[in-house]
Amino acid sequence: MRNGMTRRSVLRLAAGAGAGAALAACGDGGGDAGADISGDPVTLRFTWWGSDARHQRTRQVIDLFTKAHPSITVKGEFKEWNGYWDSLATTVAANDAPDIIQMDELYLSSYAQRGALLDLATAAKHLSTARFDANALDTGRVEGTLYALPTGLTAYAMVVNTDLLGRFKLAVPDDATWTWDDLKNLGAQVSRASGGSVHGVQSWGFDTGGLNVWARQAGASLYDAQGNVGMPPDVLASFWQYLLDLTTQGIAPKPSVTIEQGAGGLDQSGTATNTAAFGTWWNTQLPSLAEASGQELRLLRQPGESRAPSPGAYLKPSMFWSISARSAHPAEAALFVDFLANSTQAGDVLLTDRGVPANTAVRAAVLPKLSGADKAAADYLEAIQVGPAPRVTPNGASDIEAILKRHTEEVLFARRTPAQAAAGFIKELQAEIDAA
Numbered sequence: 001m002r003n004g005m006t007r008r009s010v011l012r013l014a015a016g017a018g019a020g021a022a023l024a025a026c027g028d029g030g031g032d033a034g035a036d037i038s039g040d041p042v043t044l045r046f047t048w049w050g051s052d053a054r055h056q057r058t059r060q061v062i063d064l065f066t067k068a069h070p071s072i073t074v075k076g077e078f079k080e081w082n083g084y085w086d087s088l089a090t091t092v093a094a095n096d097a098p099d100i101i102q103m104d105e106l107y108l109s110s111y112a113q114r115g116a117l118l119d120l121a122t123a124a125k126h127l128s129t130a131r132f133d134a135n136a137l138d139t140g141r142v143e144g145t146l147y148a149l150p151t152g153l154t155a156y157a158m159v160v161n162t163d164l165l166g167r168f169k170l171a172v173p174d175d176a177t178w179t180w181d182d183l184k185n186l187g188a189q190v191s192r193a194s195g196g197s198v199h200g201v202q203s204w205g206f207d208t209g210g211l212n213v214w215a216r217q218a219g220a221s222l223y224d225a226q227g228n229v230g231m232p233p234d235v236l237a238s239f240w241q242y243l244l245d246l247t248t249q250g251i252a253p254k255p256s257v258t259i260e261q262g263a264g265g266l267d268q269s270g271t272a273t274n275t276a277a278f279g280t281w282w283n284t285q286l287p288s289l290a291e292a293s294g295q296e297l298r299l300l301r302q303p304g305e306s307r308a309p310s311p312g313a314y315l316k317p318s319m320f321w322s323i324s325a326r327s328a329h330p331a332e333a334a335l336f337v338d339f340l341a342n343s344t345q346a347g348d349v350l351l352t353d354r355g356v357p358a359n360t361a362v363r364a365a366v367l368p369k370l371s372g373a374d375k376a377a378a379d380y381l382e383a384i385q386v387g388p389a390p391r392v393t394p395n396g397a398s399d400i401e402a403i404l405k406r407h408t409e410e411v412l413f414a415r416r417t418p419a420q421a422a423a424g425f426i427k428e429l430q431a432e433i434d435a436a
Contacts, residue, residue, distance in 0.1 A: 033123035033323075033330035039071060042332045047077040048102035049084035051288075054353050061346045065339045072332055074100075092116050092324075099327040100336060103148050103320040105139070106208075109227075109395040110436070111322070112142040118323040120146045123334035128342055131361045139317045139389050148320030149341050152355020155313055155381055156209040157283045158183070158302055163295040164277045168193035175300035180242060183278060183303045187251040190277045196250070202270035202279035203252035205243050205408035206262055207401055209316070210280050212390050214239045217304050217312035227394030229430045233422045240411045240418035247412055252276075255412035262405075267292050283380045284318060284355050287373040297373070299380045311387040318355025356381055396436025403428055 048058060055078050062074045077098055079087060085107065091097045097116065111117050120127060120140075129137055129149065140148035162172055168190055173182055187200025204210045208222065215222050215231050218238075224230035246252035253261070253270065261268050266285065270276025272292035281289065283299055290297050302312055321337045323330055340346050347362035351370065356378045357363040370378055393400065407425045410416040416424065 030118075030324075030326050031328050031330045033118060033334055034125050035331045037069075037126070037331055037335060038329070041071050041073065042329050043073045043075060044100060044327075044329060044333055044336060045075050045077060045098035046100040046336070047079075047084070047088065047098040049079055049081050050353075054078075057349050057351075057353055060349045061340065064343075064345050064349070065336055068339075069335070072336070074336060095326055097324040097326055099324055099329060099333040101322045101324060102151075103322040105317055105320070106393050106398045106400070108140070108148055108320065108322075109142050109392055110398050112145070112147040113395045116325055117147040118325045118327065118330055118333075120149060120323065120334075123323065123330060123337075126331055126334040127338045131342060131359045133358075133360065135389065136315070136317070136358045139315075139392070140320055142392060148317075148322045149337060150317035150320055150355075150358040151341070152284070152318040152352065153315045153358050153381060154282045154284045154318040154355045155315055155384060155386065156213050156302060157281060157286075157380060158300040159271055159279050159281045159286065159289060160298050160300055161271065161274060161277050161293065161295055162298055164190065164198060164274065172298065173300070175303075177306050178300075178303050179307060180303045184242075184246065184249075184251060187246065187278060188249060191250050198274070199253050199270060199276045200251045200278060201246050202261070202276035203243055203246055203258045203412070204280045205240070205411075206405045208393075208404070209282060211236075211239065211404065212314065213302050213312035215312075216310065216314070216387065216390070217302075217308035219309045221390060223391045223394055223397075225391065227391065227397075228433065229426050231426070233419070233426060236422035236425065237418040240408065240421050243408065244411055244414075244418060255409070258412060259409060271297070282316070282318070283377045284352055286377045286380075287352070290373040299376055301384055305385070311385050313384045313386045314389050315381070315386050316389065317358065352377055394433050394436075396433040397429060399432060400429060403432070 059076060062076060066072060066074055088101065136150050136153065137146065139150055140146055160172060165172055170186065170189055173186060183201065190198060190200035212222055215235055218235045220232055220235050221230050247255060252258065261270060266272055266288055269279065271279040271281065271289050274293055274295055286297060286299060305312060321340055323333045323337060327333050341359055344362055344365040347357055347366045351366055352374050357366055367378055403425060407421040411418055411421045
């Protein structure tokens with residue numbers, strides 16, 4: 001972190017600015033989202049994170065919009081994931097936030113409850129939500145107010161390398177009925193057959209997707225309705241015990257390799273390098289994984305779904321569009337977000353880069369144009385049975401994945417038992433929520 005500041009300290013700086021933003025949105029600090037579009041030149045700042053491919057696609061969409069609205073200039077500010085949030089928190093704290101913000105579910109409550117985001121209902125004159133399913137729209141609400149519009153939808157999946165299974169003469173499992181024990185047994189067969197050159201399973205435990213699925217299959221939830229940590233300690237301990245079993249039994253790589261691969265990003269993963277037969281991913285990551293792997297990859301439902309009391313699977317907004325409450329040009333910002341979210345022109349360029357389009361009309365227009373891994377990612381959403389989305393990450397819990405990663409490492413390196421890690425994780429995450 002720059003200047004020795006933690007992300008939490010930067011976000012707390014943003015909290016003070018957020019309170020000002022809430023007042024400014026009603027006074028002279030922000031514009032009127034319901035105003036007419038100005039005929040005078042207007043410049044909007046638009047920030048997002050992502051790969052070079054995303055940058056190129058996004059710039060194409062900006063060009064399409066500005067050609068249709070020549071009085072509006074859109075300046076892009078793009079960064080990698082980690083630097084993005086540090087930069088956003090700093091600009092919000094300085095009352096200099098970009099007009100349009102690519103937002104993530106982890107941080108939505110934090111920024112919304114600080115008053116840093118515009119209530120999108122106030123921009124209805126220029127921003128339509130008519131083509132969004134009500135459940136999809138609800139994922140962008142905090143305490144009933146719509147602060148974010150989902151760009152696309154994604155779901156957690158198990159990715160299998162069918163070429164590797166074929167090499168070891170193993171059949172692809174029936175994902176309509178398979179269990180977590182089935183994954184463990186099949187993974188062990190891969191590790192044995194390869195002599196250790198390929199592991200059966202790429203270990204996980206570093207993002208909330210796997211944690212949510214595990215909790216939901218046990219009839220529990222990560223957070224309760226009040227926004228407190230709701231996952232029972234024994235359920236959380238069983239999650240880490242399973243990952244520890246994979247590691248100690250040689251089904252997953254040794255901890256040092258798991259941590260190294262995780263730090264290296266998608267291209268360095270066991271799935272991308274063809275050194276693991278199974279791995280957990282979001283379905284929309286399949287195209288990038290397939291390109292890196294060069295082998296045949298398939299999406300499978302998560303194990304255990306057929307025996308769970310309710311679906312562990314759920315639809316997660318891949319990301320959101322939000323507008324700064326301090327924007328001097330919220331009407332023009334809303335018009336641009338409307339183009340991003342509702343235009344089939346934009347959809348034709350973005351395709352599934354930000355998830356399978358959440359706008360039903362754009363999705364219908366885009367799906368026939370997809371092929372290969374992009375089509376497989378979209379088809380997966382139609383094939384799975386999902387339950388209601390988990391509660392939005394509460395204010396104060398945006399660092400959950402850093403906390404989760406640290407405790408997963410403690411378990412894999414045998415520095416803490418799964419039960420000790422569960423107790424420590426719950427205590428630490430609840431303290432973060434209480435302190436927000």
